[in-house]
Amino acid sequence: VTVSVLYWRVGKMLRRSLGRCCARGTNPAWTSALMNELVETASKFFDERDPFLFVPFDQVEASQPAAVGLSTDRSEYTLLAETYPFPERYQVPTSLGTVPSKLYYRSTDPEPIVYLALNDHIDPSLWLPCKPNAAGIHRTLSEFASVAVQHRDRYHGHFETRIERARNLMRVQNMPDDEPSVLRYAAWMARDTPDDLKPLDDFNSSQEFFLGEWSDPEKIFEKFDLSPHLFALPHYRNVVDLNTMIPAVNGPGVATALYRTVHSKSLVLVQAHLSADVRLPARDPEAIALLWKDVTVKEPPSRIPVFARVVWPDNKRMCGGGGVVARFNETHRCEFARDMPVDAVAAVHGTAAWAERTVDLLGVRGMRDRVAQLAAASMQSDLRLPAYHPSTADIPSPEYTDADALGMHLQYAALLNDPTAADLVRHFADSVHPSVRMGCAKAALLAGDRALFRSIVAREPQGRNQHYMTKLARKRKTRDLTDAEPRMLDEQFEFPAPIYTKSHRIDPTTEEGRSEMARLRVTGRARKQA
Numbered sequence: 241v242t243v244s245v246l247y248w249r250v251g252k253m254l255r256r257s258l259g260r261c262c263a264r265g266t267n268p269a270w271t272s273a274l275m276n277e278l279v280e281t282a283s284k285f286f287d288e289r290d291p292f293l294f295v296p297f298d299q300v301e302a303s304q305p306a307a308v309g310l311s312t313d314r315s316e317y318t319l320l321a322e323t324y325p326f327p328e329r330y331q332v333p334t335s336l337g338t339v340p341s342k343l344y345y346r347s348t349d350p351e352p353i354v355y356l357a358l359n360d361h362i363d364p365s366l367w368l369p370c371k372p373n374a375a376g377i378h379r380t381l382s383e384f385a386s387v388a389v390q391h392r393d394r395y396h397g398h399f400e401t402r403i404e405r406a407r408n409l410m411r412v413q414n415m416p417d418d419e420p421s422v423l424r425y426a427a428w429m430a431r432d433t434p435d436d437l438k439p440l441d442d443f444n445s446s447q448e449f450f451l452g453e454w455s456d457p458e459k460i461f462e463k464f465d466l467s468p469h470l471f472a473l474p475h476y477r478n479v480v481d482l483n484t485m486i487p488a489v490n491g492p493g494v495a496t497a498l499y500r501t502v503h504s505k506s507l508v509l510v511q512a513h514l515s516a517d518v519r520l521p522a523r524d525p526e527a528i529a530l531l532w533k534d535v536t537v538k539e540p541p542s543r544i545p546v547f548a549r550v551v552w553p554d555n556k557r558m559c560g561g562g563g564v565v566a567r568f569n570e571t572h573r574c575e576f577a578r579d580m581p582v583d584a585v586a587a588v589h590g591t592a593a594w595a596e597r598t599v600d601l602l603g604v605r606g607m608r609d610r611v612a613q614l615a616a617a618s619m620q621s622d623l624r625l626p627a628y629h630p631s632t633a634d635i636p637s638p639e640y641t642d643a644d645a646l647g648m649h650l651q652y653a654a655l656l657n658d659p660t661a662a663d664l665v666r667h668f669a670d671s672v673h674p675s676v677r678m679g680c681a682k683a684a685l686l687a688g689d690r691a692l693f694r695s696i697v698a699r700e701p702q703g704r705n706q707h708y709m710t711k712l713a714r715k716r717k718t719r720d721l722t723d724a725e726p727r728m729l730d731e732q733f734e735f736p737a738p739i740y741t742k743s744h745r746i747d748p749t750t751e752e753g754r755s756e757m758a759r760l761r762v763t764g765r766a767r768k769q770a
Contacts, residue, residue, distance in 0.1 A: 270352050270372060271320055271345065277374045278321070291336055317344040317355065317364065324381045326358065326503055330423060330472045332403065333500055334396040337388075343370075343377070356380055358503045358583055361468040361590075365568055366582040368560045380557040384503055387553055391505045394442075399473070402426050423473060430477040439475050439498065439507055446551045447577050448656045449588060450607060452600030453648075455541035456482065457512035461497055463594050464510055469587035470499040480512050480544075487542045489678065489708055491515030504581035506552035508588065513545050513655070518647035518675040518682070519640075520704050543640060543648065547655055550584050558582065575603030604658045611649050611664065617642040618673065643671075647679025654686035661687045669696050674705045681709045698751070 325337030344355040344367065354377060355367040370376045406426035410417045415425070454460055458480045464470060465477075475498040485492045491514040499508045559565055562578035565585060569576055576585050592601040602610065618641070650668060654661040665680045665687070677700060684693040693712075700706040746753050746760075 268345075268347065268352075274354070274372050274374070275321060278377065281374045281378070316348075317346050319343075320345050320354065323356075323377070324385060326384075327471075329468060329470065329502055330420070332399050332423070333471045333473060333502075333505075334392045334399055341381075345372075359468065362583065362586050365571065366560075366564060366586055368557065368564065368582060383555050383558050387505045387558075391500075395439075402429070402473075405429070427473045427477075430474045431479060439500075440509065440551055442507065443551050443553045445554065445577070445579065446549055447580065447603070449548045449550070449575075450600065450602040450652055450656060451510075451546040451548055451592060452595075452597045453543035453545050454512070455544070456480070457495065457544050457546050460546050460591070460595055460597075461495075461510060461512070463591050464497065464499060464508070464587075467499075467587050467591050469501055469503075469583050469590065470508060471502060474499045475507075480514075482542075485514050487514045487517055487544050488521055489515070489517045489519060490521075490711055491517065499587075501581070501583045501587055503583040504552060504555070504558045506550060506581050506584040508584065509549040509551070511547050511549070513547070513651075516545050516648055516651050516682070517542070518644055518678040520674075520678075520708060545648070545652055545655075547652075548588055550580060550588060552579075552581050552584055555579065555581060572598070574601065575605055602656075604653075604656050607649065607653050607656055607658065608660070611646065611653060614642055614646040614649055615668070618646050618676070641675070643673035644675045647673070647675040647677075647682075650676070650679040650683040651686055654683040662689050662692060665689075665692060665696075670699070678705060678709065682712060685712055 320343045322340035322342055325340045327333065327335040327337050328339055331338070339359065341359065342357045344357060345353065346355070352372040354370045354372050355364070356370055356377070357364070357367050368380055370380050403422060403426055406429055407417050407422050409429075410422060410425055415421065451460060461477075461480060465472070465474075477497040478495040480495045485495060493513075493515055495512040495514065497510045499510070500506070501508065556579075558581040559579045560582060564582060565576050565578050565580055568574065568585060568589075572589065574589060576589075589598070589601065592598045620642075646668070650661075650664055653664055658664075661683060665683045668676050669680045669692075671677055671680070677696065681693055681696045681700075684690075684696060697706060697709045700709060746756050
């Protein structure tokens with residue numbers, strides 16, 4: 241669509257709006273003055289501005305108030321006008337908007353307030369309140385428009401390349417290359433898209449959320465794929481195939497998907513951590529599998545934690561000035577940052593609600609409370625009666641104990657960037673539960689405290705638990721590219737190799753080992769001098 245055609249459409253919208261200014265029916269008198277002001281302001285600039293920056297206003301016919309949305313606030317809102325359009329979620333993310341946002345008002349408000357609804361799927365509790373004048377509404381919409389322009393200028397060539405690549409591959413395979421099919425194929429190819437633009441560097445503000453433990457993380461990934469607040473064409477998308485990505489204490493790392501919101505162009509990074517388990521792998525996994533097949537008890541599934549990181553642009557009004565998100569947090573017991581755009585809030589909370597897991601949508605404070613609950617439960621558990629397979633006392637059961645859950649949640653606190661994560665690790669580092677000590681070692685590594693990590697490993701008794709702890713740092717090389725620290729190479733080790741003498745083994749990571757190494761160096765120098 242050419243710019244001239246776009247301007248013609250905008251002019252037609254304005255002329256239609258001006259023709260309706262006298263047909264407002266039962267709307268209050270202040271709405272008539274507001275629409276005249278909005279249309280007059282917009283008509284001055286519609287032929288001079290970038291279409292992405294132009295804010296049109298099209299008043300609708302007078303309608304009866306109606307209760308809309310799923311909010312606990314069942315107040316009745318009246319549709320006033322249609323305004324700045326946003327792209328459909330299944331369009332190319334840099335497309336010009338086609339679906340208008342809407343302005344509502346509520347006759348029961350003591351003072352006139354205009355509410356901006358970004359789309360029909362967002363709850364009224366996340367509508368943005370605006371002053372009932374042209375300047376107030378323009379200030380709110382201009383933040384969305386300016387972010388859309390910046391996103392278009394940076395990423396339009398990137399998406400054009402991806403779409404053209406998908407179209408060429410479909411033609412080679414004799415597949416239909418109509419626009420919807422090409423977009424679906426490009427979204428499917430997102431798993432192969434190289435991360436060359438580093439979109440997470442676009443904005444400075446970010447926050448992490450815990451989305452619960454899943455036996456099959458692909459279920460929550462698919463719900464993000466279909467969220468009405470996120471573009472259907474992700475930046476990249478890993479498929480969580482549990483046949484090849486087997487979760488374990490030394491699992492394959494992190495599966496990642498990166499989405500962008502439709503309105504504020506915020507980023508939502510969804511990650512499934514496949515190496516968060518704290519239980520040591522069975523010495524004979526085939527025997528356990530056979531035994532569990534012989535009993536009527538179903539083998540417990542693995543617990544794979546899923547996290548979401550929201551990265552958003554600096555703003556004052558895309559978040560409703562902070563009050564909108566604060567009220568949403570109070571109503572739904574959430575921990576969203578006050579300056580997070582409302583569409584990013586709706587994307588994360590809406591997906592958790594769709595999956596019926598809002599109780600697991602936790603931030604830093606919620607995770608601290610859960611760690612405290614698990615710590616109390618693990619202290620009450622009987623250490624003398626470990627869980628075994630129902631038919632034998634020799635093979636441990638794959639059931640998760642309270643101590644196992646505590647060890648895993650200590651890692652979750654570190655992944656949420658809890659500033660007290662290192663203090664939590666120090667508090668539980670000497671626990672009698674091996675799984676809790678394993679969780680402490682992993683949490684120290686995730687928190688970036690290598691000295692604490694080494695001290696935990698040094699205090700761990702020799703055995704399988706310490707052996708797997710020493711391998712943790714090397715496994716970071718398989719983690720995703722969004723880690724703050726660079727990935728390690730195969731030949732790089734976190735710990736020096738032990739030294740074997742004729743009589744005993746010297747571990748340089750322990751205090752005794754370092755003293756022994758110093759004594760050997762002194763002895764060696766004395767022999768050379770002699």
